[in-house]
Amino acid sequence: MTEKLKRRLTTVLCADVSGYTRLMEADEPGTLATLRRYRMAMASLIERHDGRIVNTWGDAVIAEFPSVVEAVQCAIEIQQELSTQDPHLPEARRMRFRIGINLGDVMVDGSDIYGDGVNIAARLQEMAEPGGILISGPVYDQVHNKLSVGFDYLGPQQVKNVAAPVASYRVALSGTTFGQPESKDGLEPAPKATALSGAPSFGVQAGSRTRVRVVSNWLADLPRALRAALVISVFLFLINLFSGLHRVWFHWPAVSMLLIATLWTMFRQVRKNKRRTGRD
Structure with a gap:
């Protein structure tokens, strides 16, 4: 007889290093040593919050928790702990994790877990900002009135290999809540513009800082070849401007370099995706 498939409801936390390929290209031994050190810190915090590490492959960590609140609190402490590591390094060389958390039904095979409950957490992690945390709607429903942090409502997100859109929230580690208010009649109100942008509306300066931070994170996450091509292109433009x-x-050499860098980046990304698909 076929053994009955075991299932359970659990909270899944997925964490992954932002810009891991770029960091490895710059310093393989140093990046690996840092990853091991950070994983030890994460493992200690996960154990402290009654979670367990399910799997580690590449630069990723998958953990599960019996408590939704403990899972989110653990994620917050992980990001706070890791943000204080290696302060002497420039931002582009510091290791930052993205974290996604989902509450869902999973299939159990020995010590491993599978299914949409895991997939959604992994996809939320991919959409999170470096050093940030994204949670699904079911997680938000359980923790929004139990933790002293805020949540930015990002609306329903279409994620890979999941048919229905996933309601997602960004954990605002500053403690200020932005996003949809609670509705007295129980209906879900439309998200505000500030919630969709993920930035508080308290003046031009805050908006400018947010844009600078977004651009800085975007540049830091670019592969080294593409980032170098962009810098050289800007330099050529300035030479052309002042001459x-x-x-x-300037556009002829700039376009050529950007095209070559883009094709090289796409080639590297395809190879990386194939390796990850093999592990999935």
Whole structure:
């Protein structure tokens, strides 16, 4: 007889290093040593919150918790703990984890877990900001009135290999809540514009800082080849600008470099995706 498939409801936490390929290209031994050190810190916090590490492959960590509140609290402490590590390093070289958390039904095979409950947590992790935490709607329902942090409502997100859109919330570690208010009649109100943008609406300066931070994180996450091509392109533009725009020439070498860098980046990403698909 076929053994009956075991299932359970659990809270899944997925964490992954932002820009791991870039960090490995810059310093393989140092990045691996840092990853091991950070994983030890994460393992200690996960155990403290009654969770267990299910799997570690590549630069990822998958853990599960019997308590939704403990899972989110653990994620917050992980990001706070890791943010204080290696303060002497420039931001582009510091290791930052993205974390996604989901509450869902999973299939159990020995010590491993599978299914949409795990997949959704992994996809939320991919959408999180470096050093940030994204949680699903079921997680938010359990923790929004139990933790002293805020949540930015991002709306329903279409995630890979999951048919229905997933309601998602960004954990605002500053402790200020932005996003949808509680509705007295029990209906879900439409999200505010500030919640969708993920930035508080308290003036031009805050918006400017947010844009600078977003651009900085975006540049830091770019592969080294593409980042170098962009820098050289800007440099060529400035040379063309100061030498006079009566003859525009910078775009020819700039386009060539960007095209080569983009193709190289796509090639590297395809290889990385194939390796990850094999592990999935």
